[in-house]
Amino acid sequence: MNSHLNVMVGGEAGQGVQSVGFILAKAFARGGYHIFADQDYESRIRGGHNFYRVRVADSKIAAIAEAVDVLVALNKETIELHQKEVAAKGVIVFDNEKITDVAGIPSAFGVPLERLAVEQAGDKVMTNTVALGAALGLVRYDFAVSEQVLREYFKGGDISANNIKAARAGCKYVQENYHGDFDRFLSPISQVKRMLLNGNDAISLGAIAAGCKFVAAYPMTPTTSIMEYMAAKADEFGLAMVQAEDEISAINMAIGAGYAGVRAMTATSGSGFCLMTEGLGLAGITETPVVIVEGQRPGPAVGLPTRTEQGDLQFVLYAHQGDFPRAVLAPGTFEDCFWLTVKAFNLAEKYQLPVLVMTDHHLASSYGTIEKFDISKVAIERGLLVSDKEANDSAYKRHLITESGISPRAFPGQGKALVVTDADEHDEAGHLIEDADTRTRMMDKRLRKLTGLSKEISPPELYGSAETDTLLIGWGSTRGAIREATDILCQEGSSVSSLYLSELWPFPSGNIAGLLDKAKRSFVIESNATGQMSRLIRTETGKKTGTILKYDGRPFTPNEIVQAIKKEGR
Amino acid sequence: MATIADYAGIPIAWCPGCGNFGILNSVKRALVELGMEPHQILLVSGIGQAGKLPHYTKGNVFNSLHGRPLSPAIGAKIANPELKVIAISGDGDAYGEGGNHFLHTMRRNHDITYLVHDNQVYALTKGQASPTSDAGFVTKTTPYGAAPPVNPIALAIVSGATLVSRGYAGDIEHLAGLIKTSISHKGFSLLDILQPCVSFNHKNTYNWYRERVYKLENEAGYDPTNKALALAKAEEWGERIPTGVIYRQDRLTYDEQIPALKMGPLVKQKIDPGLAAKLLDELL
Structure with a gap:
């Protein structure tokens, strides 16, 4: 593994740290490099300290690295907090007309970021783009590649043109004025096109490829962007995304949609999942397929809302009262995020139960380059569905006791068969019961699904x-x-x-x-x-x-x- | 055509004389008179004695959690708008445990009929105060008397419900008519049903209601599209209690605003993973 470059962009929320980081990552990805990028930010809209790290290599990488070659400091605090992470020949790019007391930091190289933004692009709001250009100039990266990325990112028009001017100004300034010993130069290495995406993107793509038609969720870091992605693609892909009033409603809506016969999901984080645990058991006893994405962040309670942790494992495994089968999948790569989401929908329908996809903030919000998914390998397995003809059988029993524990599934309104189910213990027909024998037989039936389900689980x-x-x-x-x-x-x-x-x-x-x-x-x-x-x-x-x-x-x-x-x- | 006999369910476990019988009979009558077949309807209920109603008639049934019937009803309705979705709750279910869902379902105007059996007491747990118990109602858990009740009718009017009615379980003919009106309404309809509880509410009895309820349709000049008048009627509770359609407005339903549904019910749309290929290209 050959790490070519590690760039960190730091500043306050609102200074455009994320844009600079993402555009850099995209520009290097377009040049055939492998990328891993993560973001560290505070739970606030303005101010505080945020940073975005972009690691660039010529072979696959899947983690962050520590030594920073280029530190793009959009404020003084970034220099104070991160100067120790700068590598031997690394450079700190900063605005020397705004931050004047950095004497004694040999790696610091001043660029009049804000002045160039005003002079060359007409607005100091593009200070961050000048800094982006400065970083590109430092590594001597092909500006045409970055220019194209900027044009796409800002969607053309004057905003694109001005940002390109800003970046060019930063790049030119560095080329003309930097004479230090920085030597991490990059030029595009191939025309290979890889996707640059984060874990949430990959999960959303998996859900759409798997035929998810209904999403209900309540915004919560780190899974909000799944809602946003699904909402953005809803019209085009014939799906409905409902922003629910709370997580309780979100999972219950998804369960209702699953009962009615569409692939349905919700997404949340730990404390939202606390509210969903009641619904989780409802899916269990009514044998309704539902996919729940649980993006972990540090708890308990509100914890550290924008940070990462894997502290929900035991909770997710055992959430809810009583016994019922569930599946828990935990992707570790962007590829896994896609394929395990597809698998989650298949398992949920084949075994008629809730399936959890556990991620965490780090995976959900980090970006990486990967090869395009081979969509032709996406198999849709809907499990035991009754035909439209069979769905007219007046003797249909939604919870028919079978050897596998799986009952043939009809949808309400599919035919004249009535699809009856209950959060109470019920009989095969779905009507509530109180008797000991039926209770035992229904519990055994549901738990028997674990036998088949276990065989679906891949070994470590x-x-x-x-x-x-x-x-x-x-x-x-x-x-x-x-x-x-x-x-x-x-x-x-x-x-x-x-x-x-x-x-x-x-x-x-x-x-x-x-x-x-x-x-x-x-x-x-x-x-x-x-x-x-x-x-x-x-x-x-x-x-x-x-x-x-x-x-x-x-x-x-x-x-x-x-x-x-x-x-x-x- | 389905008959009342086609709507017979499993044996009933309610107390003899329970107001729920009047509601059940009204529901069956309304469905028959509307010419509906059991497989065309989805009954989604919560927990409480009201939550058992779907089992005592015929239809597709999703008997959900306490307080939650509206949420699965919403999911099912969006997945398949061809289903006639009727949610069934009690006063504890709808206005206590499910209060937040109640507010937001009205705001969004989902095309769902909500029948709330309002007996002003928690009966399944044997006699505690409910969100609609009259102020001062003394129970084992409210020895100093219940706090003032929520006003579901007023809440519904101000929260965006597009049809708000009140029925009385002791008047099946009138109630069946209100259920028909509610089911036929496009958008969210609340039908709060005054329901005597013969076991645990010895205040709001059949006699108590009979002396008070009156029908708004017999009130000369009452206009349910007049919000101010409707709110005034919502406040009326004491010597006289109004029943009938209290408020009505026209507004787009939630489903009507989902572009994906223009292609037909989601449940009938084919799954084609290949369509997602273009999304991958967007990320290159």
């Missing part, structure tokens, strides 16, 4: 040898950092491999216990305070693992994992 993915001293275990968004840490440790001569879970429930039996036995030591690396996956593994396999935990709301870097393993000694 082993990276490296099954015969190693140290086994690193992860799930969800830590996948990229753990893999890169594994590579680094192996290159340094350690015997390390990693095991990664992306389909969590029903718990993948597979080879986990065997691998844990073979490894001399194992660590679950997860972003929570109590080692929730480690506990799950122990519960399910009886095997104890070590843990490397982080719960400060920030994502793991590969280097952090490497250092933590080294600290554990041998």
